Structures are given as C-alpha cells and as structure tokens.
Amino acid sequence: MNKKAELTFDHVALRVRDIEKSVEWYQEKLNAKVGYQDETWAMLLIGGTKIALVIEGQHPSHIAFKVSKPDALPCRVEDASEHRDGTQFFCAGDPDGNTIEWVYYPPELEREISNDPIDW
Amino acid sequence: MNKKAELTFDHVALRVRDIEKSVEWYQEKLNAKVGYQDETWAMLLIGGTKIALVIEGQHPSHIAFKVSKPDALPCRVEDASEHRDGTQFFCAGDPDGNTIEWVYYPPELEREISNDPIDW
Numbered sequence: 001m002n003k004k005a006e007l008t009f010d011h012v013a014l015r016v017r018d019i020e021k022s023v024e025w026y027q028e029k030l031n032a033k034v035g036y037q038d039e040t041w042a043m044l045l046i047g048g049t050k051i052a053l054v055i056e057g058q059h060p061s062h063i064a065f066k067v068s069k070p071d072a073l074p075c076r077v078e079d080a081s082e083h084r085d086g087t088q089f090f091c092a093g094d095p096d097g098n099t100i101e102w103v104y105y106p107p108e109l110e111r112e113i114s115n116d117p118i119d120w
Numbered sequence: 121m122n123k124k125a126e127l128t129f130d131h132v133a134l135r136v137r138d139i140e141k142s143v144e145w146y147q148e149k150l151n152a153k154v155g156y157q158d159e160t161w162a163m164l165l166i167g168g169t170k171i172a173l174v175i176e177g178q179h180p181s182h183i184a185f186k187v188s189k190p191d192a193l194p195c196r197v198e199d200a201s202e203h204r205d206g207t208q209f210f211c212a213g214d215p216d217g218n219t220i221e222w223v224y225y226p227p228e229l230e231r232e233i234s235n236d237p238i239d240w
Contacts (some may be wrong), residue, residue, distance in 0.1 A: 007150065007151060007166070007167040008167045008168050009166065009167040009168050009169035010167075012132055012183055014183075014214070014216075014218045015216065015218070016214070016215065016216045016218070017215075017216055018215070021215055022214060022215055022216065025214055025215050026214070029194065029212070029214075029220070030127060030185065030220070031127060046127070046129065046185065047127040047128045047129040047130075047185045047186070048128050048129050049129035049169075051183070061218070063132055063134075063171070065150065065166065065167045066167075074149065092149070094134070094136070094142060094145055094146070094149075095136065095137075095138070095141055095142055095145050096134075096135065096136045096137055096142065098134045098135070098136070098181070100149070100150070
C-alpha cells in the first residue's frame, strides 16, 4: 500500500443471525453501547472500539482499517464501493480468505461522525 | 460483567494456514510490524492495533478484550486458562458462535509488555 498514507484500525464486523438478540448479548456481556441499530446491522462501541454486527446478505465478517487518503485504497478509484453512509471502501481476502476492508471517510463525513450526538 | 472493571479492546486473532506466508501478506498489504512470530502464531501491529495470526489447533479466530481486574473475567477463577505468556483468559461464544476472549494481564506482565524493546 501507499506508505505515505496513514492507516488506522477502524472496526471489526461479525456475522450474526438476529441483530436485536445479539445487541442484547453484547450489552449484557461486554457493556456495549449502541451507535446505530436496524434489522440488518448495528454498530456497537465496546471497550473503546467499534464492533459492527451484520446479518447474512450484507458484508461478511471482516476487519477494517481506515486510510487517510482515497488513493491509499488498494484498488483503482472506480473499483471502490460506497457504504450506505457515504464512506468508500474496498475489500480483499488474505491468503486464507479472511476479509480485510480498507475504508476512506471523506472529510465532510469525518466531521459529521466526530460531531455525532450519540454519547459513545 | 462487573461494571466497575475497565474493559478495553485488546486484539483480533485470525486463523491462517501458513504463518510465514500470512505475515508477508500483512506486511506488504497493511504495513504490519511483527511483534512475535513462530511457526504456530504471530502477533502483528497494524494501524495501531494488535492482530494475531494463529494456525489450526491453536485458538479459533476471535476478538479479545482486556479486563482491568481478574474478577472481571466472566467465569470462576478456576475456569480461566493461562496463555503461554502468562496472561489469564476466558473464551465464550456469542449467540452465533463468534468467539470472544476476555484477557487479564497480571501487573508484572503489563509492565514487561510496556517495556518491550520491540519498536511497535
């Protein structure tokens, strides 16, 4: 990857069958706070990090790293995808098929997230 | 869990078949730094977080959270296990079988790790 771009750990995503049931489990066992939740996915804050829960048909389980520049996504610009929240991302499998996501938050979105009124 | 104990994200562990090959992939694609490596597991630092690689027969893929007190491990003391490095841990599956690990670093080990000469 582009060694001049900064790379920071962003989140882990886990496949679950029932978002509501799993959110309750993570709240009870790990004091999770809920940043977002619907029937297809949830974003939790646990121990200072973001853990996403996703149902089948959405993303696979993965680890995501944030890149500081869009050209640090390890793909051509036209091959990056866009999440529902406007972030750009690219996924690849490691040699054993573990999914790694590189994600770029456009500056306006980064500001919006840091001003998020949710008390994480 | 014990709500008075602090819980902090510690690491993600991924199952791989060939530690050496996978370490090279993570170094090339994600600028991973190697904290420890043998033929059965490796501990990488990527984007400010620890990513462990483990072969089959060791631990399953998991997410680990550090607890600040041993009694915050969600099990009886006698049910906790000990890693090769002396840390105490307990694993449980979430409702879908995703493995979560709670890990406690005894103070002497915490000091040793923070004095680790490896330039992470």
